[in-house]
Amino acid sequence: MNNFPEQVTLVEVGPRDGLQNEKHPVTTQTKIELVERLAEAGLTKIETGSFVSPKWVPQMADSGDVFAGIQRNPVVTYSALTPNHKGFELAMAAGADEVAIFGAASQSFSQKNINCSIEESLERFAPVLDAALAHGKRVRGYVSCVLGCPYEGYIAPEQVARVSKLMLDMGCYEISLGDTIGTGTPVKTRAMLDAVMTQIPASRLAVHFHDTYGQALANLTMALGCGIQVIDSAVAGLGGCPYAKGASGNVATEDVLYMLDGMGIRTGVNMDRLLDTSRFISQTLGRPPVSKAANALLAAR
Amino acid sequence: MNNFPEQVTLVEVGPRDGLQNEKHPVTTQTKIELVERLAEAGLTKIETGSFVSPKWVPQMADSGDVFAGIQRNPVVTYSALTPNHKGFELAMAAGADEVAIFGAASQSFSQKNINCSIEESLERFAPVLDAALAHGKRVRGYVSCVLGCPYEGYIAPEQVARVSKLMLDMGCYEISLGDTIGTGTPVKTRAMLDAVMTQIPASRLAVHFHDTYGQALANLTMALGCGIQVIDSAVAGLGGCPYAKGASGNVATEDVLYMLDGMGIRTGVNMDRLLDTSRFISQTLGRPPVSKAANALLAAR
Numbered sequence: 001m002n003n004f005p006e007q008v009t010l011v012e013v014g015p016r017d018g019l020q021n022e023k024h025p026v027t028t029q030t031k032i033e034l035v036e037r038l039a040e041a042g043l044t045k046i047e048t049g050s051f052v053s054p055k056w057v058p059q060m061a062d063s064g065d066v067f068a069g070i071q072r073n074p075v076v077t078y079s080a081l082t083p084n085h086k087g088f089e090l091a092m093a094a095g096a097d098e099v100a101i102f103g104a105a106s107q108s109f110s111q112k113n114i115n116c117s118i119e120e121s122l123e124r125f126a127p128v129l130d131a132a133l134a135h136g137k138r139v140r141g142y143v144s145c146v147l148g149c150p151y152e153g154y155i156a157p158e159q160v161a162r163v164s165k166l167m168l169d170m171g172c173y174e175i176s177l178g179d180t181i182g183t184g185t186p187v188k189t190r191a192m193l194d195a196v197m198t199q200i201p202a203s204r205l206a207v208h209f210h211d212t213y214g215q216a217l218a219n220l221t222m223a224l225g226c227g228i229q230v231i232d233s234a235v236a237g238l239g240g241c242p243y244a245k246g247a248s249g250n251v252a253t254e255d256v257l258y259m260l261d262g263m264g265i266r267t268g269v270n271m272d273r274l275l276d277t278s279r280f281i282s283q284t285l286g287r288p289p290v291s292k293a294a295n296a297l298l299a300a301r
Numbered sequence: 302m303n304n305f306p307e308q309v310t311l312v313e314v315g316p317r318d319g320l321q322n323e324k325h326p327v328t329t330q331t332k333i334e335l336v337e338r339l340a341e342a343g344l345t346k347i348e349t350g351s352f353v354s355p356k357w358v359p360q361m362a363d364s365g366d367v368f369a370g371i372q373r374n375p376v377v378t379y380s381a382l383t384p385n386h387k388g389f390e391l392a393m394a395a396g397a398d399e400v401a402i403f404g405a406a407s408q409s410f411s412q413k414n415i416n417c418s419i420e421e422s423l424e425r426f427a428p429v430l431d432a433a434l435a436h437g438k439r440v441r442g443y444v445s446c447v448l449g450c451p452y453e454g455y456i457a458p459e460q461v462a463r464v465s466k467l468m469l470d471m472g473c474y475e476i477s478l479g480d481t482i483g484t485g486t487p488v489k490t491r492a493m494l495d496a497v498m499t500q501i502p503a504s505r506l507a508v509h510f511h512d513t514y515g516q517a518l519a520n521l522t523m524a525l526g527c528g529i530q531v532i533d534s535a536v537a538g539l540g541g542c543p544y545a546k547g548a549s550g551n552v553a554t555e556d557v558l559y560m561l562d563g564m565g566i567r568t569g570v571n572m573d574r575l576l577d578t579s580r581f582i583s584q585t586l587g588r589p590p591v592s593k594a595a596n597a598l599l600a601a602r
Contacts, residue, residue, distance in 0.1 A: 218518035221523060255515040262485070
């Protein structure tokens with residue numbers, strides 16, 4: 001924890017991982033404005049939508065329209081979650097700059113979430129990776145449940161390292177390690193990262209924390225101290241936690257940015273514009289941002 | 302950040318620093334039950350009240366009755382804030398086990414908060430310390446604004462170290478370093494602690510973080526890594542922030558305990574009983590706990 005990076009890349013997952021878990025439906029126009037405002041705030045990596053069966057995720061049924069509607073900013077990477085080859089083709093047709101696949105470090109979670117074992121899920125991802133690499137598109141790999149599973153509880157760091165290495169070897173350029181249920185704490189975060197980093201350099205890793213138990217920034221502090229330089233977050237803390245009723249989900253981009261700005265770590269993101277974006281989407285959803293920094297800073301305006 | 306303590310002492314400040322800043326008045330009986338429930342949860346240091354002029358702090362006017370009403374647990378230290386000699390005499394009459402004085406690292410804050418310079422405030426504390434030591438009572442010293450001032454902004458770590466050392470040399474057994482406005486982040490926390498620890502060993506220090514901008518647990522992670530083993534917190538995150546309207550105040554004991562339990566750091570506090578206490582005071586105040594861990598854990602019950 002004695003050396004922190006000078007620069008960090010924030011990957012904004014609010015429009016996808018966030019809105020996908022929000023109760024209130026959001027219009028396509030609102031999604032388009034949200035993505036455009038995030039780009040204006042300085043976020044250069046925005047997970048814009050997902051091409052999953054609308055039967056499973058109706059909230060993302062209009063992802064094609066969102067990609068079609070946004071004014072593109074040339075410095076921004078607009079990515080899409082694509083669980084299979086069909087999803088990948090739709091993402092390409094929509095003009096996604098990059099795609100992501102979603103795996104798990106927990107067999108039970110993989111079975112309940114995508115109805116197959118970890119190994120079967122990797123087999124399903126293979127054609128997506130082949131097609132993406134053939135199209136010259138980069139693929140980001142998510143590994144969920146890296147600090148705990150809603151069904152199994154403890155997940156061994158070695159298991160997280162094994163699955164992460166398999167996805168990297170399949171061709172993912174970056175592995176995003178997700179504390180899906182938010183039960184991680186700093187010592188567990190370090191143990192997990194230590195195990196993963198025996199297989200994968202920090203430069204190919206990202207962390208994805210949920211703030212369900214308020215631990216996200218503490219875990220991020222540890223991850224930054226371990227050399228992690230890519231952080232996933234969602235504006236206004238979008239996205240509840242399906243595994244803890246009434247609990248919060250993704251760590252808020254505002255809270256992460258407040259910490260990084262205070263630590264002198266560059267991100268290129270402008271807090272004022274981010275706060276405008278936070279207020280915009282929160283007013284649309286009819287609730288205050290799930291972000292202490294946003295609420296305190298907006299109250300002081 | 303590579304070595305964390307095996308054990309940490311939590312100093313519960315909810316009944317005093319918390320309730321003093323709550324809008325809704327709380328009955329003496331509720332305060333008594335709160336203090337007794339906190340002791341049952343395993344908290345051994347409880348800031349029970351304050352003996353300040355009721356003109357300034359009407360919320361604490363019944364502190365004598367609270368001390369008189371609580372069933373004492375022999376392993377618990379029930380402390381009181383005593384700004385001057387009169388307050389100290391009242392605290393002794395009420396049977397306080399320990400007293401605390403409240404100083405500041407910021408001249409402007411000292412002037413606006415207690416109408417005198419830092420040096421004058423120390424002169425006022427001298428008779429309290431003399432009397433306390435004569436009575437064989439320990440005195441805890443609070444230093445506020447250690448990571449920022451609502452009037453001056455930046456506060457030099459050397460200034461925090463200077464004031465802290467003066468209060469220690471006057472006879473305080475422990476100095477609690479308070480981020481009064483919650484603007485601290487991990488790197489600033491480390492710089493402040495590094496400066497203070499050139500004057501005072503970690504064993505004589507405590508940290509007191511406010512979660513106004515959501516940074517408290519990140520700062521605590523850094524403080525623990527620096528060797529701090531005493532942490533102030535307030536059940537249910539009691540106490541708003543007078544300097545950021547609508548913002549949260551003291552870090553919630555539940556969030557701190559969730560982190561420490563997850564890190565394998567012993568505290569002797571029982572989470573289930575703490576959650577009962579959190580629900581009790583939150584229902585009395587008519588709002589949910591200002592604690593993500595409490596809300597997630599209570600929702601799962």
